Amino acid sequence: MALRILITNDDGVDAPGIAVMAEIARAISDDVWIVAPDGNQSGAGHRFTFGRELSYKELGARRFSVKGGSPxxxxxxxxxxILGDRPADLVLSGVNAGQNLGDIVNCSGTAAGAREGVLQGAVGIAMSQSMDYEVSHTPDWSNASRFGAEVVSAIMVAHGGDDVFYNVNFPFCGTTEVTGISAVPHQRFSRSPIRYYPSDNEGQFFMAIPETPLPLDPKADFEVLRRGNAITVTPFALQQTHDGALARLGNIVLKGLEEK
Known part of the structure; x- marks a missing residue:
């Protein structure tokens, strides 16, 4: 039985990157479904739409959009x-226009699509094509197109049933300049990169990432992608409990209860 693949994204169902992802998926399987937002949901994170009705529309064979929905x-x-009695074995989220690195993954709708895929019982892989915004705001999809299917296949072989989702970033360089694939930790920034950014319109402002917090770990995703021209893959655990903090909290005693 062919691997069943569900594709989503946060750039919208008509975004160029989701067409790239469909090519990647169809190189692996002929059982490919797309369910994606009808418009841009960048920065939506793992938001769910509660208390408001949603609707979906069939746009073609195995291709659907969700009006106002998050990834x-x-x-x-x-x-x-939508997929009926047989849910997907693999959820692919992206390919995002622009890198998803470091702590930015926490607010990424692309990452959330892959994370929810794992929570629903599938393997989840988020994929992003990095860009140099000083050069262009239009991504070159060549590396995602060239290496995407091989990267997905390699992750599936290495997966081993781990309770994780995978975050993949393709470098901004020519396909012949790609140095390989590197399994790396994510960059934990010294502070949140999200900042208040003033607008030219009086009284208005943006949420933006005006600069990258320093210092940067040369072995983490941000620098390996940017300086090493490597495809980076980072596994993110879904069990987020911190064992050290859990142990320290276990020693707490409420004096008010002791006095009773």
Missing amino acids: ADCVVAGMTH
Whole structure:
């Protein structure tokens, strides 16, 4: 039985990157479904739409859009309804226009699509094509197109049933300049990179990433992608409990209860 693949993204169902992802998926399987937001949901994180009705529209064979839905909404709709009695084995989220690195993954709708895929019982892989915004705001999809299917296949072989989702970033360079694939930790920034950014319109402002917090770990995703021209892959654990803090909290005693 062919691997069943569900694709989503946060750039919208008509974004160029999702067409690239469909090519990647179809190089692996002929059982490929797309359920994606009808518009841009960048920065949506793992938001769910509660308390408001959603609707979906069939755009073509195995291709659906969810009106106003987040990537997480789309994965849930696909895995628990649209795909019928057989949910996907693999959820691919992206290919995002622009890198998803470091702590930015925490607010990434692309990452959330892959994370929700794992929560729904599939393997989840988020994929992003990096860009040099000083050169162009239009991504070159060559590396994602050239290496995407091989990267997905390699991750599936190495997966081993781990309770993780995978975050993949393709470097901004020519395909002949790619140095390989590197399994790396994510960059934990010294502070959040998200900042208040003033608008030219009086009284208005943006949420933006005006600069990268320093210092940067040369062995983490940010620098390996940027300076090493490597495809980076980072596994993110879904069990987020910190064992050290859990142990320290276990020693807490409430004096008020002792006095009773």
